Amino acid sequence: MRQSKEFLVITFSETSDAMAAEKLFQGLQIPGRIIPIPRQLSAGCGLSWRTEMNRKEEARAQLSKAGIRWQEMAPVTLWA
Amino acid sequence: MMVTRVDAIGDACPIPVVKTKNAIKELHGAGTVETLVDNEIAVQNLTKMANQKGYAVKSQKLSDDRFQVTMEISEKAGLSEASQAEPGNALGQEPQECLVAPGARKKNIVVAVTAPVMGTGNDELGAVLIKGFLYALTQQDELPSTILFYNGGATLTCEGSASIEDLKSLEALGVEILTCGTCLNYYKLSDHLQVGGVTNMYEIAEKLTRADLVIRP
Numbered sequence: 001m002r003q004s005k006e007f008l009v010i011t012f013s014e015t016s017d018a019m020a021a022e023k024l025f026q027g028l029q030i031p032g033r034i035i036p037i038p039r040q041l042s043a044g045c046g047l048s049w050r051t052e053m054n055r056k057e058e059a060r061a062q063l064s065k066a067g068i069r070w071q072e073m074a075p076v077t078l079w080a
Numbered sequence: 081m082m083v084t085r086v087d088a089i090g091d092a093c094p095i096p097v098v099k100t101k102n103a104i105k106e107l108h109g110a111g112t113v114e115t116l117v118d119n120e121i122a123v124q125n126l127t128k129m130a131n132q133k134g135y136a137v138k139s140q141k142l143s144d145d146r147f148q149v150t151m152e153i154s155e156k157a158g159l160s161e162a163s164q165a166e167p168g169n170a171l172g173q174e175p176q177e178c179l180v181a182p183g184a185r186k187k188n189i190v191v192a193v194t195a196p197v198m199g200t201g202n203d204e205l206g207a208v209l210i211k212g213f214l215y216a217l218t219q220q221d222e223l224p225s226t227i228l229f230y231n232g233g234a235t236l237t238c239e240g241s242a243s244i245e246d247l248k249s250l251e252a253l254g255v256e257i258l259t260c261g262t263c264l265n266y267y268k269l270s271d272h273l274q275v276g277g278v279t280n281m282y283e284i285a286e287k288l289t290r291a292d293l294v295i296r297p
Binding site for chain 1: 127130131134135136137138139140208211212215216218219253
């Protein structure tokens with residue numbers, strides 16, 4: 001069965017920030033993964049972090065604590 | 081929550097999409113629409129429509145000629161559909177919905193992964209790119225039939241690869257994942273394969289020659 005659902009996608013303007021966020025979230029065991037920025041958000045290239053919708057506040061707090069700049073946090077429906 | 085069933089068995093494009101859209105309008109709010117169709121092309125067209133509209137969608141093969149596509153419509157999306165003017169509402173008046181031609185046979189797409197990287201230039205970047213490519217395959221409406229891994233590409237189906245989960249989900253969707261046995265042996269990875277099957281050069285040659293389209297990332 002193929003199933004789509006809503007994810008929280010966090011975008012970054014710098015690839016290095018996306019990779020730093022990956023390291024941060026993996027260290028904190030916040031579930032999620034690096035994905036190419038979904039087409040629904042931007043036609044540009046670059047990386048983003050995909051996580052569960054209910055992790056928004058936690059992710060926001062941890063990014064700000066670690067001083068990692070992010071661009072946008074948006075819900076996107078993707079194949080799970 | 082409201083569940084509506086749409087029977088589109090025996091219907092050619094665009095009828096399944098039009099019937100489903102009408103059922104969504106009839107919801108006048110949140111709800112679930114389950115559409116039954118008899119071919120994979122209709123599944124693809126319905127899925128594309130759902131993705132364009134941002135509805136959560138799942139599809140299931142019930143038998144060789146029965147497929148069920150289920151869409152979850154949010155309150156907001158349902159109300160907005162219901163309130164839209166309906167010039168194209170009549171059956172058969174939305175030819176733009178036939179994104180995949182009616183009667184088309186599923187294309188036999190084969191992806192040949194020949195290296196642990198995508199493109200040439202910088203291999204650190206190339207490794208990030210191939211990981212992104214294999215993820216992006218999981219997000220396509222039209223999936224390949226087979227993904228072949230050979231030479232350096234064979235490392236991507238083995239322990240330590242960052243793409244195992246994506247390849248497993250593609251396999252679960254019916255994509256055949258095959259890695260060259262000679263290559264596994266050469267790289268001493270025979271005991272470390274994590275996803276898919278092992279193949280030989282005859283099968284690789286057969287898959288490539290019988291493909292409608294070969295993609296080499």
